[in-house]
Amino acid sequence: MNLSDIFTSANRSDTEVDKIIYSRDATAEDGECLGVVWPRTAEELHKLFSYSRRNDVTLVPRGAGTANQGQCIPQKSLVVDMSKMNKILEIGDDYVIVQAGVVLDDLNRALKDKFFPVIPYTHKVCTVGGMIAANAHGLHSYYGKTGKYVIALEVVDGAGRYLKMNSSTIKNFIGFEGTSGIIVGAKLRILPKQLARTASIFKFNTVSALVDKVMRLKKENNALAIEYFDERASVLAGLDQGFHILVEYNDNTGNIKGIKEVAEALEMKEKIRYILYKHRYTQIEDPYIPDDKLAHFLHWLSKNQVPCFGHLNINVLHPCFKEFSKMVDEMYEKLSFYNGRVSGEWGWGLKRKDKMLSADIDKMKLKNQQLDPKNLMNRGKVYA
Numbered sequence: 196m197n198l199s200d201i202f203t204s205a206n207r208s209d210t211e212v213d214k215i216i217y218s219r220d221a222t223a224e225d226g227e228c229l230g231v232v233w234p235r236t237a238e239e240l241h242k243l244f245s246y247s248r249r250n251d252v253t254l255v256p257r258g259a260g261t262a263n264q265g266q267c268i269p270q271k272s273l274v275v276d277m278s279k280m281n282k283i284l285e286i287g288d289d290y291v292i293v294q295a296g297v298v299l300d301d302l303n304r305a306l307k308d309k310f311f312p313v314i315p316y317t318h319k320v321c322t323v324g325g326m327i328a329a330n331a332h333g334l335h336s337y338y339g340k341t342g343k344y345v346i347a348l349e350v351v352d353g354a355g356r357y358l359k360m361n362s363s364t365i366k367n368f369i370g371f372e373g374t375s376g377i378i379v380g381a382k383l384r385i386l387p388k389q390l391a392r393t394a395s396i397f398k399f400n401t402v403s404a405l406v407d408k409v410m411r412l413k414k415e416n417n418a419l420a421i422e423y424f425d426e427r428a429s430v431l432a433g434l435d436q437g438f439h440i441l442v443e444y445n446d447n448t449g450n451i452k453g454i455k456e457v458a459e460a461l462e463m464k465e466k467i468r469y470i471l472y473k474h475r476y477t478q479i480e481d482p483y484i485p486d487d488k489l490a491h492f493l494h495w496l497s498k499n500q501v502p503c504f505g506h507l508n509i510n511v512l513h514p515c516f517k518e519f520s521k522m523v524d525e526m527y528e529k530l531s532f533y534n535g536r537v538s539g540e541w542g543w544g545l546k547r548k549d550k551m552l553s554a555d556i557d558k559m560k561l562k563n564q565q566l567d568p569k570n571l572m573n574r575g576k577v578y579a
């Protein structure tokens with residue numbers, strides 16, 4: 196069986212230009228792409244796995260390719276672009292059934308007075324399948340990660356089996372970065388649209404005072420997002436000297452009111468990453484740090500002059516480094532000392548697979564021995 200027996204010429208390509216386009220994702224590093232296919236049905240995917248098994252051709256599933264740790268960079272693989280499986284199949288009162296390639300903003304537009312609440316920065320292009328495989332976080336970390344809203348999945352696993360799942364097995368595809376199979380479709384929980392939004396900016400002279408306030412806010416349970424700006428990020432964002440948090444509320448608590456005013460205040464959190472980047476802080480990390488060590492870790496970063504912003508209601512930080520900074524390794528050591536995790540948001544991909552804990556690697560390998568026995572899925576990523 197050849198690819199031409201499965202896909203029409205409009206839905207497969209091995210032209211040089213497509214191989215170049217699909218050799219990258221948002222990480223801006225090159226891999227080696229053997230070609231691209233655009234499946235339209237689960238049956239085509241099932242046949243693709245037979246082809247892949249017989250010819251030992253590895254597969255890289257791809258949504259919009261916004262992954263930024265090399266998750267979609269092919270290593271002599273065929274890229275499976277899911278963007279043509281983008282139908283919204285059913286909208287219920289509190290659920291929606293979609294194909295994996297649907298773009299998040301298209302979904303939320305169709306949901307009208309309801310919404311899918313996990314909204315990453317890349318919402319204009321990112322796909323539901325990519326979000327599930329990455330277990331993405333949103334701008335409003337209050338809502339948690341994508342996986343929390345997955346009720347059922349339709350997949351073709353790495354062994355080529357078409358599976359419909361609504362039990363605990365769905366977790367073998369959530370956050371697995373396309374290493375266990377291809378997500379074909381999903382049933383997702385949706386919520387009534389959030390209407391009220393206000394914001395406040397708080398300034399502190401010390402990180403411990405700031406962390407005390409954050410812990411109180413978490414108990415109050417009405418903050419959609421608590422965004423951190425250390426003293427360096429604060430100045431670059433146009434705030435005063437000192438440490439700041441920008442809090443977005445789902446009610447009228449905040450003193451910044453009005454749609455335009457709130458949107459203006461929130462722009463700061465979108466811009467800070469790019470402002471730091473322009474100041475040559477090109478390496479941005481995303482560690483997670485537990486509540487009881489948050490103040491210690493923020494203090495350590497500040498003392499070592501590592502600029503930092505982050506999302507404090509989920510304790511994910513973005514310390515920023517200039518190229519070749521030795522501080523990155525020191526930061527990882529400190530993180531391990533404080534029982535933190537290397538990635539709280541962006542995952543492992545190619546770039547950080549050497550930083551995964553051996554216990555996590557063993558757990559994933561064990562699952563993938565059953566789901567992808569020939570290691571055809573996203574080979575060379577995450578742990579292998």
Ligand SMILES: Cc1cc2nc3c(=O)[nH]c(=O)nc-3n(C[C@H](O)[C@H](O)[C@H](O)COP(=O)(O)OP(=O)(O)OC[C@H]3O[C@@H](n4cnc5c(N)ncnc54)[C@H](O)[C@@H]3O)c2cc1C
Pocket residue numbers: 220221255256257258259260261262263266267277295296314315316317320321322323324325326327328329330331332333334371372373374376377378379540541573
């Ligand atoms: C500027 C920028 C901002 C970002 N902001 C955020 C943010 O706020 N929060 C956040 O969590 N992430 C963020 N990201 C990372 C990324 O945008 C998210 O992980 C997003 O959900 C990926 O969706 P995608 O459709 O682009 O997936 P892709 O990048 O195409 O794929 C992501 C992973 O999922 C796999 N995959 C894709 N589709 C499928 C499928 N159908 N079946 C199985 N596996 C599949 C891929 O192999 C890959 O491992 C950001 C990235 C950039 C560049």
